[in-house]
Amino acid sequence: AGEFPTDFIRSIINEDQAAGAYDGRVVTRFPPEPNGYLHIGHAKSICLNFGVGEQYQGARCHMRFDDTNPTREDIEYVESILADVKWLGFDWGENLFYASDYFEQLYEYAEQLIRDSNAYVDSLTADEIREFRGTLTEPGKESPDRNRPAEESLDLFRRMRAGEFADGEYVLRAKIDMASPNLNLRDPVLYRIRHAEHHRTGKDWCIYPMYDYAHSLSDSIEGITHSLCTLEFEDHRPLYDWCQEALGVYRSRQIEFARLNLTHTVLSKRRLRQLVEEGHVAGWDDPRMPTLSALRRRGYTPESIRDMCERVGVARRNTMTELALLEHCLREDLNRRAPRRMAVLRPLKVVITNYPEAGSETFEAINNPEDETMGTRCVPFGREVYIERDDFMEDPPRRFYRLAPGREVRLRYACLITCTDVVKDELGEIVEVHCTYDPESRRRVRGTIHWVSAADAIPIEIRLYDNLFTESDPAGSETDFLDLIDRDSLEKVIAKGEPALAKAQAGDRFQFERLGYFCADTDTQPEAPVFNRTTTLRDTWAR
Ligand code: ATP
Ligand code: MG
Ligand code: MG
The missing domain is CATH 3.40.50.620 (HUPs)
Structure with missing residues (x-):
């Protein structure tokens, strides 16, 4: 070639x-x-x-x-x-x-x-x-x-x-x-x-x-x-x-x-206009749309789109291109270029009971393991941190390599913690977990999870997207494409992010470790970042 x-x-x-x-x-x-x-x-x-x-x-x-x-x-x-x-x-x-x-x-x-x-x-x-x-x-x-x-x-x-x-x-x-x-x-x-x-x-x-x-x-x-x-x-x-x-x-x-056809979307201006004019989406650049302005807003890079076009190639046979290919091209590009940060989507508080009450320190975190020139940054750490609710199970199966009562896990870039206690409210909901930490932390453990310091974290709005359509070929379906819209394809959560994210400007792209690639949305205000999840980390493209 x-x-x-x-x-x-x-x-x-x-x-x-x-x-x-x-x-x-x-x-x-x-x-x-x-x-x-x-x-x-x-x-x-x-x-x-x-x-x-x-x-x-x-x-x-x-x-x-x-x-x-x-x-x-x-x-x-x-x-x-x-x-x-x-x-x-x-x-x-x-x-x-x-x-x-x-x-x-x-x-x-x-x-x-x-x-x-x-x-x-x-x-x-x-x-x-x-x-x-x-x-x-x-x-x-x-x-x-x-x-x-x-x-x-x-x-x-x-x-x-x-x-x-x-x-x-x-x-x-x-x-x-x-x-x-x-x-x-x-x-x-x-x-x-x-x-x-x-x-x-x-x-x-x-x-x-x-x-x-x-x-x-x-x-x-x-x-x-x-x-x-x-x-x-x-x-x-x-x-x-x-x-x-x-x-x-x-x-x-x-x-x-042959024209490009892409799964899980419609590529016809007539239909896209209908989605906009009838209010099924917020506008031409709603991040669930297949328009270039929407893909840009969502966090797609021009390089990934050009790469996909090149891989699809130009021929006379009509085919359907998997959305997974576009996502694959994006992940390859962003894996090389996107700085890493930590954010917690659904926070669960962890209290480290043997850590000093007013104590704090910072740990050095790598900005991009694929690119040394992107350097490192300091992430603050303290007695209380947030971890992902999903990373804790009270009654886990044997192969759950995250946090559970009596089990030990590594907080990425920081230290090892062991769960000693689970605190619940009157309804039996877990409100926080107690751990002890091991300042030596040299041992290898199976699980490493991400976290943010509770005292330093900033709230960030995150918009999570699913495909706009529930079927892979909505335009080719017997059902009207409007009836195939997934009405739950947008979910907004308030996450906890590491403080460095407060400075994010619309268009900035990051990998939030273990969660995917995210891009600061045009709705971002100074000190009030809004992020779109561009895509998750799990690549389903098989070829
Ligand atoms: P649509 O069918 O979405 O309404 P269109 O063909 O009417 O699009 P134009 O503005 O006329 O839109 O398109 C400009 C150029 O883009 C044309 O040369 C057209 O062939 C090309 N084009 C449009 N859709 C596709 C596609 N899915 N794949 C490849 N080329 C396309
Ligand atoms: Mg046309
Ligand atoms: Mg036309």
Whole structure:
């Protein structure tokens, strides 16, 4: 394996380069529609397009907003998309484009199609057009307007633009083949009337180009050589080609690859928007969402997402990627980079009865056993410490190597303690345990547990997450995906953290020993940290 991945798309580009195709140029683009936040599926396309743009001599990748559908697009999405692409580590340089900047050119192309009898203005309604289109087994029916003289179509098209008609009164259709086995070629609609305000062009336009037309010609206008898109567009390719051929403009090549699918989530903007708009989650960046902004907030690193995309690779076969792979990539990255800290999620007080009442000392703790350069820190210790409730059992099985009456355990970095007593309230609930400590502490014992000093600990809010969906393929299930939401997928606890955590700033990532990786949330206030558990330590990725 070299520095760059290998896949069938890069093989095609290599061949094109060897043959001197496209004058030796390689130009790709990432063309999101600004109608939602980017999700991790988009990351695959970003890594591929920008990756190719970085790989070849003189190559580049255009960042292009495919903003041709005014109704659900917004500047908020434009900004979030740019921030997410940057965060992932890619740079479009000067190559930031908007398809809406081509509206005039696209309009002129449409007039040319009409003059060349390659397009006509049709007065059928949307329902009629659907009806006339036929089915896979039945040829379509020609519209009575199909042979409208070019002059007449031209006049109507200009009046469409001038705003003389209401939404839906007319459309512009390509004149291709109503009997084509490919339904996309049965005189597809190229333009529709939509009296709507556009986030960039305002009220300049009341006709808007359809996706296939706008996309093909935007690629051509920008001199895109390899237009990489997902497999659903395979049978749109003949229309993509037709638009460029009919107009005799620069020819780009569309190549399809399989989209990323990830278990336990949904990767479709439509569904994600529904989750946000109906309040099933707190927002696009709710840490349970698969959007890049949510993954960032939760504590995912851009490196781990790029690593996953590279491991999944680019192919033409549709597969389902295990969420466990993404988590595995994250753990590998954070294991190397995240400083260790101690925090106790569900505290149980331990009183060390043979330790001086007002005594205190500090122990040196290693910040990252994987990276010596990260050094050590001092953690305070005293007569009372908190340990995890789970790390104590009054009546444990033989193989429980943590704390229990009469048993000895090591407090990490500190000393050995032996449980001598259990204190309960009237209801029989354990309120604290008493131990004695051994200042020598040289012996080896089976169990080591984490802890924090009760006198020094700070309260930290911790948000624990489960998968948002109870099934591995919520979008593919027979049950509506909204009914598969795990309503208990967020749990908030007030934990006890070592004092160093008071200084945490939003975005800081740590491993809390034995508990997982955590990231300070954007809700963090000075001296009042809020942490998201990004992931636990247990890696379930098996390969
Ligand atoms: P969605 O299907 O989630 O609504 P979309 O395809 O409509 O997404 P666009 O904004 O049009 O969203 O997508 C921009 C680019 O990202 C397109 O080239 C698209 O093919 C690609 N893309 C979207 N989803 C995925 C995915 N799951 N895997 C790989 N590429 C994707
Ligand atoms: Mg789209
Ligand atoms: Mg889509």
